[in-house]
Amino acid sequence: MSITLVLGGARSGKSRHAEALVARHPAPWVYLATAEAWDEEMRARIAEHRARRGPEWQTVDAPLGLPVALAAAGARPVLVDCLTLWLTNLMLGGRDVEAATAALEAVLAARAAPTVLVANEVGLGIVPETPLGRAFRDKAGVLNQRIAARAQHVHFIAAGLPLLLKGELP
Secondary structure (H helix, E strand, O other): OOEEEEEEOOOOOHHHHHHHHHOOOOOOEEEEEOOOOOOHHHHHHHHHHHHHOOOOEEEEEOOOOHHHHHHHOOOOOEEEEOHHHHHHHHHHOOOOHHHHHHHHHHHHHHOOOOEEEEEEOOOOOOOOOOHHHHHHHHHHHHHHHHHHHHOOEEEEEEOOEEEEEEOOOO
16 A cells, blocks of 8 residues: 655645555556545636646546545555545535544545545635635545555655655665
8 A cells, every 4th residue: 555645735746746655556546636636727727738648547526535536546546636636625615624624534444555635725814804715724624634644655845846854865
């Protein structure tokens, strides 16, 4: 089992780095997408990500059902992009974040195939103005800590460059 968490800010190069990590393993690869296309800008971002990946990638949309989709991936290498959007979907959907996180951790513990998870590091900026913003920042920090504790490798990406936080860089 190999779990890698790739953290970073917006447009830091997290997804490209994570895709390269997964591509080191034999295809086919599974891309678990948590984003939802609510507006034109988000549709463009999703299209950009899809265009970058080749036919070796099977994309599975998992905006809420991430643990189930991850379990269904079986022995194939998986990229989860991203935990932060999944958390957003859970919170805005009124879901139980603690139960969903525990379910994700249980599936990760049972996986035998390489798994790379992408998440935003949202705690480096200013304190959010709204209670929802502060709750999101706090829950994202806790989610990242829980997955990082379970991961064998944690990379932080800044300006497209990986910084090793845990484990080894490939």
